[in-house]
Amino acid sequence: MFDTSGPFVCAGSAFDGYSGGSVRDMPKGQAENLFPIIEQVLEARNWTLAEIDAVGVATGPGNFTGIRISVSAARGLGLALGVPVFGITQFELAYGQTPVPAGTLVSVPAPRDLAYIEGFGTNGCAGQPQIIDPAHPPKALQLSFGMSVHGHRAAEIATHSEASAHPSNYTPDPARMADIAVAKYLAATQFPPPPAPNYVKPPDAAPARDMPPLIVP
Structure with missing residues (x-):
């Protein structure tokens, strides 16, 4: 279970009554560091990626690029492992349960x-x-x-x-995120559809104003 919707990487895991993980401040470099951090969280419990039964991912709202990183990573991981992927919104995380x-x-x-x-x-x-x-x-x-x-x-x-x-003011919490993902997994009767980013608002980037180059035939 992981979240990169803000300037951080939050990764957690849950199994047999345990839930926890790691939160690291990271304004940049989330894409490069996400999977190494996930592997470190799993190694702390002597687990491997192959032992994952389901994936949970925070879908936003939040940072546009960060959401794209985590959602695309979760979908790819679920496809590679053949496991369900559950989207978790920041609203569910802020409330604390689903x-x-x-x-x-x-x-x-x-x-x-x-x-x-x-x-x-x-x-x-x-x-x-x-x-x-x-x-x-x-x-x-x-x-x-x-x-x-x-x-x-x-x-x-x-x-x-x-x-x-x-x-209340929610801050990234790997245990809460893992618990909500487990709740969704236990309640599911079939594979959910792939999670989609929950942007709410479009990115702040403005379209380029430069004229495109003239293409000479």
């Missing part, structure tokens, strides 16, 4: 002092992940009595509603 209860909105930090949010369940807060200003949450969230807001700046998001607030 499935997230219906009527819950989870918030995680986004660039420029904003927040990524996702609502779970069949009520007003359910829907696709989006990015908002926590200080001025959109009325379309339809947060009402009995709902709860968890995570980053939860109190601000819930201020003008009847929802309860449960502020």
